[in-house]
Amino acid sequence: MMKKFLLPFFLLGCLNARAEYLFNDSHFHLTNYIQEGTPIQKYVEIMGDTVGRSTLFGIPLQQQWSHRISGEHAPKYYLDTDARLYYYSFTDAFIAMAYRSLPKESQARLDPMITGFNPTDMYAADHIKRVLQTFPGVFSGIGEFTVHKEFVSSKVAGDVASLTDPALDKILDFAGEVGLVVLLHSDFNTPFPKEGAEPTFFKQMKALLERHPKTKIIWAHVGLGRIIAPVENQMAGVKRIIEDKKLSHVYFDISWEEVAKYLVQTPQTTKKVADFINKHPDRFLLGTDEVAPADKASHEKVYWQYGPLWNLLSKDASEKVRKLNYERLFDEARKKVRAWEKKQGFVDTTSRLPASKK
Template identity: 70%
Template sequence: MNYLHRKILYIAGAFILALSCTCAAAQSNKEYLFNDSHFHLTNYVQKGTDIHKYLEIMGDKVGRSTLFGIPLQQTWSYENSGDYAPTYYLETDAPLYYYSFTDAFIAKAYESLSKEQQARLDPMITGFNPADMYAVDHIRRVLELFPGVFTGIGEFTIHKEFVSSKVAGDVASLTDPALDRILDFAGKVGLVVILHSDIDMPFSKPGKEPIFLKQMKELLARHPKTTIIWAHTGLGRVVHPAEDQAIAEPKVERNPRHLEYIEGMIKDPKLSHVYFDISWDEVAKYAVATPEATKNTAGMFDRHPDRFLFGTDVVAPSDQAAQLRVYNLWDPVFALTKSATKEKIMKANYERLFDAARKKVRAWEKANVKAAKN
């Protein structure tokens, strides 16, 4: 056998091996239950799950996952809580402040993994103040210091029940030019954005359009080249869907339902770059609160299966049960949808958006960052 024949056989063998690995990976991915578009490795005092432990938790249930901490640090004020060390923002009256080191922590944790392990994770930049015009400089600096690591920015917060008022410094706003600078830069780089901003004030009165809806739509429309995921579809622990207010006060004329607001945004061609994550158990509870809510949610998913992503919003879990619990809460809804709809929301939409972002960000780094990693 001459050299040419050996070379041909070698190439053919390598191709078959690569093809078999690809098929195996594809088959393996089909066996995963979901990709997690919203996951916090650390909590409000920057403690959490070891990243190697998290990969074990993902196991054969979670295919891929975003990876971010929490950009806010809870102050332990001895004058407020004494010897009690709060780990959550509801456990003290002391303020929160932005903790930029979270990005370096996430990057170093990610870099400690093998390439195969890294492929399952999409780290996100969160440690910036969205009310600071210099926030863009922080994001760029992180990309320059850790090329080859990050896929997007977020989850970061503008309006959030019980949180926004506790943050030290300027109040974040959907109309702040600092936020426009952030979204504009994200679009140029290709970073996926996960933005938390409540659609309404807590305990707002029924009968009116949600307070922040108009500002949110105007903000999103200003950045058509940026892929933006609106976390939790704007809902929260006490920021209820409009129909809940009508049920609580039946004598008050009903607001258009929350689903109608979201579907209106989906149908708006100016917002075709906007997606919605359905993360957090607090969001799932609204979708399954009544048979009507479950049916209406399933119907919207079937009509627009490309615009939603599943996530858990689990914070620093100790085991797999925490993620699976949120996943299982949606069973009544997906029992009513098409199987293709569930596949897109649970897996395919994540892969489409984050794969595209990886490619764009790596290309930007190659063009703008010296010695960018492959």
């Protein structure tokens, strides 16, 4: 089965459309909140014949280990301590070097993303450009990065990110210019909202999306979270975005086990979600949102969690959500970003030999 990935790069998209693998992963973290993770060679082995292609990024936030707060207990996750999170820019170099350590046939299966920037910083777009200049031929997008996230936003040191921040507009303008896919996490609401109230962040998010019609944006987790649960007005908001012709550049991923628990909570819920996706199959992507998985079962668990949903989707919708939407978006991004890099004179000078022969 692995031989199918040894064909020339330009044939990869056509091949993937016919492959027997189960899904492409639009949302995958190689490393965790303390910048540790799965060795990249092992991750390719974990993908095996199950996952055709995958995004590849770390986590832009580092969890501080404050001895004053947790003593000898070393936190490994943001819920393990009250200590601050801070932006960790080295993640981009780490991801790029890990990617470059692979042979070309393995690289062709991965789409690295730039995440190590502060979305409140007007210099953030310059960081993204600098990463592209330093590692040409590597990155296809930016993200996952966070604006509003339950339990996380309030822990980040420095300014609070906002959907109305000019720094964020500058980032999305630059992504659109280059052709980078954007994977953005922003909750559509605050925890424990007043019943019947309009979602806190929806208007701001919609306005942001409207300001950047030339940028391909994936709204991570459909705006849901651990306790940011779906309600009627949230589903109505997604519908408003999808049915707005001015927002055809906006997509949604259904990644994360915390999201799956809502979308397949009951047979009635699953049918409602399936009916909606069947009407708009071009706008959704599957992602796992797994963080540094140790094995194949860990990486695939979200896919199997969505089993009831796959059973209710049409064949066409299922193929698009699991595979084809990913390939369409990221094939286009690869082409545009490489062309932009070439125009800027950013040249990949690394050896073309497989890592084992360097």
